[in-house]
Amino acid sequence: MERKKGTSLLMNILHEEQDKHGYISEQTLKKISVDEGIPISRLFGVVKFYTMFHTEPQGKYVVEICGSPSCVLNNGVQLEKFLEKEIGVRIGETSKDGMFSLYKTSCIGCCNEAPAMLINGMPYTKMTVGRLQLLLKKLRAASKKKKK
Numbered sequence: 041m042e043r044k045k046g047t048s049l050l051m052n053i054l055h056e057e058q059d060k061h062g063y064i065s066e067q068t069l070k071k072i073s074v075d076e077g078i079p080i081s082r083l084f085g086v087v088k089f090y091t092m093f094h095t096e097p098q099g100k101y102v103v104e105i106c107g108s109p110s111c112v113l114n115n116g117v118q119l120e121k122f123l124e125k126e127i128g129v130r131i132g133e134t135s136k137d138g139m140f141s142l143y144k145t146s147c148i149g150c151c152n153e154a155p156a157m158l159i160n161g162m163p164y165t166k167m168t169v170g171r172l173q174l175l176l177k178k179l180r181a182a183s184k185k186k187k188k
């Protein structure tokens with residue numbers, strides 16, 4: 041008989057695994073399935089449903105631009121287009137240099153400071169193309185320093 045795990049326990053397990061590696065591999069899902077007695081199909085269903093889970097390696101910086109109304113109506117689309125051009129990827133992709141993964145997310149609760157986005161889970165609000173240019177420049181420079 042299938043043992044049903046509580047959703048919150050499963051979410052905790054998945055978050056822990058993603059925090060360790062930046063994504064949840066198929067191999068990891070198989071291990072969780074065996075260890076926890078959860079059908080693999082259920083695990084795949086959960087990680088594919090929630091956009092916060094990734095099943096492929098991610099860029100060093102995961103950029104999630106808010107695609108909900110307050111942000112979209114406050115130049116969010118312009119920022120999205122700028123990001124796609126600047127990073128060289130489309131929504132849902134990771135740059136070839138492994139620096140950035142770009143996603144669209146639903147409201148992150150910063151509507152009064154729209155447009156907003158998350159970078160590695162940190163909120164950035166009242167964004168403009170100019171602020172975004174500076175931020176990307178800083179992130180690239182910080183990454184180069186760490187490599188030296």
Ligand code: FES
Pocket residue numbers: 106107108109110111112146147148149150151152154155156
């Ligand atoms: S609509 Fe973008 S943060 Fe709420």
